[in-house]
Amino acid sequence: MPTFTPYPAPELQISEWLNTPSPIRLSDLRGKVVLIEAFQMLCPGCILHGMPLAAKLHALFRESGTVAVLGLHTVFEHHEAMRRASLEAFLHEFRYTFPIGIDAHRDGQTVPETMQAYKLRGTPSLVLIDKRGVVREILFGQVDELALGVAIGKMMAE
Amino acid sequence: MPTFTPYPAPELQISEWLNTPSPIRLSDLRGKVVLIEAFQMLCPGCILHGMPLAAKLHALFRESGTVAVLGLHTVFEHHEAMRRASLEAFLHEFRYTFPIGIDAHRDGQTVPETMQAYKLRGTPSLVLIDKRGVVREILFGQVDELALGVAIGKMMAE
Amino acid sequence: MPTFTPYPAPELQISEWLNTPSPIRLSDLRGKVVLIEAFQMLCPGCILHGMPLAAKLHALFRESGTVAVLGLHTVFEHHEAMRRASLEAFLHEFRYTFPIGIDAHRDGQTVPETMQAYKLRGTPSLVLIDKRGVVREILFGQVDELALGVAIGKMMAE
Amino acid sequence: MPTFTPYPAPELQISEWLNTPSPIRLSDLRGKVVLIEAFQMLCPGCILHGMPLAAKLHALFRESGTVAVLGLHTVFEHHEAMRRASLEAFLHEFRYTFPIGIDAHRDGQTVPETMQAYKLRGTPSLVLIDKRGVVREILFGQVDELALGVAIGKMMAE
Numbered sequence: 001m002p003t004f005t006p007y008p009a010p011e012l013q014i015s016e017w018l019n020t021p022s023p024i025r026l027s028d029l030r031g032k033v034v035l036i037e038a039f040q041m042l043c044p045g046c047i048l049h050g051m052p053l054a055a056k057l058h059a060l061f062r063e064s065g066t067v068a069v070l071g072l073h074t075v076f077e078h079h080e081a082m083r084r085a086s087l088e089a090f091l092h093e094f095r096y097t098f099p100i101g102i103d104a105h106r107d108g109q110t111v112p113e114t115m116q117a118y119k120l121r122g123t124p125s126l127v128l129i130d131k132r133g134v135v136r137e138i139l140f141g142q143v144d145e146l147a148l149g150v151a152i153g154k155m156m157a158e
Numbered sequence: 159m160p161t162f163t164p165y166p167a168p169e170l171q172i173s174e175w176l177n178t179p180s181p182i183r184l185s186d187l188r189g190k191v192v193l194i195e196a197f198q199m200l201c202p203g204c205i206l207h208g209m210p211l212a213a214k215l216h217a218l219f220r221e222s223g224t225v226a227v228l229g230l231h232t233v234f235e236h237h238e239a240m241r242r243a244s245l246e247a248f249l250h251e252f253r254y255t256f257p258i259g260i261d262a263h264r265d266g267q268t269v270p271e272t273m274q275a276y277k278l279r280g281t282p283s284l285v286l287i288d289k290r291g292v293v294r295e296i297l298f299g300q301v302d303e304l305a306l307g308v309a310i311g312k313m314m315a316e
Numbered sequence: 317m318p319t320f321t322p323y324p325a326p327e328l329q330i331s332e333w334l335n336t337p338s339p340i341r342l343s344d345l346r347g348k349v350v351l352i353e354a355f356q357m358l359c360p361g362c363i364l365h366g367m368p369l370a371a372k373l374h375a376l377f378r379e380s381g382t383v384a385v386l387g388l389h390t391v392f393e394h395h396e397a398m399r400r401a402s403l404e405a406f407l408h409e410f411r412y413t414f415p416i417g418i419d420a421h422r423d424g425q426t427v428p429e430t431m432q433a434y435k436l437r438g439t440p441s442l443v444l445i446d447k448r449g450v451v452r453e454i455l456f457g458q459v460d461e462l463a464l465g466v467a468i469g470k471m472m473a474e
Numbered sequence: 475m476p477t478f479t480p481y482p483a484p485e486l487q488i489s490e491w492l493n494t495p496s497p498i499r500l501s502d503l504r505g506k507v508v509l510i511e512a513f514q515m516l517c518p519g520c521i522l523h524g525m526p527l528a529a530k531l532h533a534l535f536r537e538s539g540t541v542a543v544l545g546l547h548t549v550f551e552h553h554e555a556m557r558r559a560s561l562e563a564f565l566h567e568f569r570y571t572f573p574i575g576i577d578a579h580r581d582g583q584t585v586p587e588t589m590q591a592y593k594l595r596g597t598p599s600l601v602l603i604d605k606r607g608v609v610r611e612i613l614f615g616q617v618d619e620l621a622l623g624v625a626i627g628k629m630m631a632e
Binding site for chain 1: 530619621622624630
């Protein structure tokens with residue numbers, strides 16, 4: 001992983017939450033490692049790699065209490081094709097049960113708010129936030145599980 | 159592959175075609191082996207196995223002139239989630255360029271017309287039609303490429 | 317597959333047979349499609365791709381009576397490392413049960429006899445012989461199962 | 475990973491070293507996380523999973539200075555088939571360049587010395603030793619890279 005300059009994680013800007021009884025705020029997750037999978041439901045790399053990895057992370061750490069896994073639906077293309085009804089069918093068909101926030105769109109903007117705030121290059125992007133709420137890495141594209149595990153293990157031990 | 163009773167292939171009932179300048183009729187394809195990939199764009203088995211296989215078949219036989227590969231979008235669930243705009247974005251994102259017919263829905267029916275006529279069990283289903291227009295096999299779920307190749311090679315040699 | 321000029325299959329020159337009660341001669345297999353997997357037990361491509369494919373072919377066609385699958389141990393390097401005791405342990409550990417012939421070495425020759433007669437480029441090589449005993453294809457390296465199946469299906473239909 | 479009772483790592487008992495200019499002692503590696511891949515060159519799980527993983531670990535941590543990766547050839551079956559000449563050909567063919575120790579055999583014993591001392595269940599086994607020289611985990615069979623990475627990352631942070 002190349003060098004990355006850490007910075008305080010901007011709060012999520014979410015228009016709607018799925019798979020969670022109440023909205024989630026990063027500020028409520030201090031003390032936990034937070035992993036955010038930014039995805040679009042029709043992006044091939046997200047379907048084939050990003051979302052299965054997020055589901056695996058969620059299953060691995062569900063009982064840990066020290067790592068939280070979130071999905072962030074950052075639609076920046078084909079907006080008409082990826083509305084809430086399609087997203088819900090996608091999550092249902094693939095059995096994705098971890099919390100998913102739909103990134104908020106300001107009127108007339110193509111790129112949604114949270115995606116802009118984090119300056120994501122595209123999807124899938126995996127955002128690693130440490131226990132103090134600092135963005136430590138943003139991994140774009142296919143992620144190596146071994147190297148990812150090492151990075152998470154180190155953050156858990158801090 | 160279990161024993162299958164061959165029968166004359168019913169004509170396709172298509173409401174709209176994509177990736178083709180003009181509608182395609184099975185009756186115009188006599189003399190060719192025809193492979194029809196019945197899929198739903200949000201069905202995991204279709205995304206992960208069925209459609210990549212169909213694309214591979216299309217690439218392998220594109221120059222042959224003796225094998226035709228078609229997709230059939232047989233939506234029988236989550237209808238709202240898989241409208242034409244979503245399907246077009248899906249095909250664009252995954253770079254699927256072979257002809258796709260949208261299976262026609264009669265008013266008030268959940269299962270579309272062609273899917274009913276072929277009595278498909280679900281998606282993905284790969285329909286193998288021989289040069290005389292007879293359905294020789296319908297393969298449901300993940301398909302073994304080696305066995306499939308043998309079946310196609312035999313039909314090509316008829 | 318590139319163009320290949322068919323030629324009559326030279327008879328196998330085998331010093332020892334494993335996994336078969338009696339020696340096998342190509343001339344006794346006329347009327348069957350014959351698939352010969354030429355391998356070395358310590359060649360990575362053979363271990364990872366060639367031999368698993370040969371085993372799969374053997375399982376697929378075991379009951380057919382029309383396709384025979386053979387292994388040919390063509391040692392042309394590291395001779396000391398791949399003697400019969402090592403080969404037997406290899407076959408036992410990987411549960412390979414199809415007939416294996418050890419390609420005969422003439423005194424002082426590095427490349428064994430059958431490998432020379434077929435002018436194999438290296439290992440793994442899959443030799444496709446038709447029902448009349450003619451070599452139709454020699455596939456070097458990793459083989460696509462779909463295309464291979466088509467080639468076999470056509471030969472079966474001849 | 476199930477609960478494991480940590481214990482001080484017994485010193486390695488090695489008859490010969492490959493891929494290293496001088497013998498390696500665990501006692502010289504205090505302060506580093508040590509990962510030992512116990513394998514047999516003809517064990518399928520070792521060839522397909524264990525050794526590729528060890529090579530990946532070696533490549534990932536080569537520059538780190540804080541993680542050492544070793545191979546341990548623990549032959550407990552087919553002794554005749556896995557002598558040094560065969561092992562050297564295996565390492566050469568698969569391009570394995572990390573240090574490999576051949577586990578020492580006492581006269582008349584089937585199971586080699588280090589394998590006995592660590593009470594390994596079989597091969598492949600991955601032994602995780604922390605910076606203080608304590609065995610923290612022994613992973614038998616195919617290992618999940620994500621979970622392994624987390625375990626290594628935590629040990630690195632200690």
